[in-house]
Structure formats: C-alpha cells, structure tokens
Amino acid sequence: MIHCIRPFIGADSNMYLLTGDTNILIDTGTGVAQGQLVDAIQSVIGPDGKLDKILLTHCHFDHIGGAPYLESAFGCSVYAGYGDAVAIRNGDHNYTLSHHFGVDIPPIPVEDLRDGDIIDNGEHRLRVIETPGHTMGGVCFYDEISSSLFSGDTVFADGYGRTDFNGGSLESLRKSIRRLSIMRIEGLYPGHGRPVSDGSESIRRALDMVGG
C-alpha cells in the first residue's frame, strides 16, 4: 500500500511509505521535523515495525535531509541514483543545496542505483528509471504492479522541475520526460504538490511545456 506523508514544514518534499513484505520510504523531507516523521512512519508500520529501505529520488536537501536520522533510528539502508549518490556520500552542499536551506548536510552512506534496478517488497515492484535533468543523477521509481510513478522533482501534477541548479539541464530533462511519456502511468506521486490518478496526462502536459 502507498501511504503519502505530506510535508511537515513548507520546505519538505512529499514522502511516500510503501508497505509490503518490507517497508520502503521514498524521500525523507528535510528532517527538520524528524520526530513527527518517525511518528508518521510508526503510525503505519507500528511502534516495533521496521523501516527497511530509503530510496532517494535525487540529492536535494529537501528530499534527503531526514535520511541520517531515519538511518540511525531504524538501521535501514539508503539508496540513490549513482549520479547523485556521490554528492550525498560527500555531504556536498553545492549539489545537495543544503546551504541554501541553512544546513550543513552530513555525509550519508548511500548505495548506488542504476537504470533497470528492481526493488521488490512483494506488494510493489519498483523499477529504477534514470531521469537526469533536474539533477545529474535523479531517478524516478516506476511501480510495475500499480503502474504508478514516483517522480521526485522531474514531473509534477502541473509542471516539471527547475533545471537551473548545479547539475541541471533542460535538454536532459526534455529527454527524460519524453522517455516517461511513452509509459502507461496511472498514479503520479511527485516530490511536491498533489498526487494525481492520471499520471500520463500530467506527463504529456509537462512534455508540451518543455517543448516536446
């Protein structure tokens, strides 16, 4: 089941908890409200439940800031697309934008994900899709069971992610969105704003906006 955890503070990304044989969290928000985040997770998986994996859509602080706390609280492993994982492992404030949020991000030990990797928890079968553009190494997660896409800041319900940060590229983003546009996507679960049930329609609109 997909549980949406909405931002606790304005800067947080959306967070999605996917339950099954193992429990997976996609993105962590800033971690500023880390107590509330743990409470929200435990309200779903129970006080003794285990969070097994954290998957990060990309390296920006508003998506990864909660990872160090959750990693020590739950002992879970953390994963990110290999192109962004270096910046996360190094605590690189230029690429993670942590200074932009007034924070020194600690180095986070993350494991690399590559295009086509599968993370399966019995109820969800997530396929990694590399979608550079918003960042160099951003990824989306496509759930082959529910035909849902966890799109990070690549595509939103009504728009697409900025490309003017370090490592961003409009041309790369256009290619990434074009690639998503040929997939059948029902639920779209973006990094910010509301999820929608006709993801393919949002992606078609985003493709128009970036000039096809």
Ligand SMILES: [Zn+2]
């Ligand atoms: Zn971002």
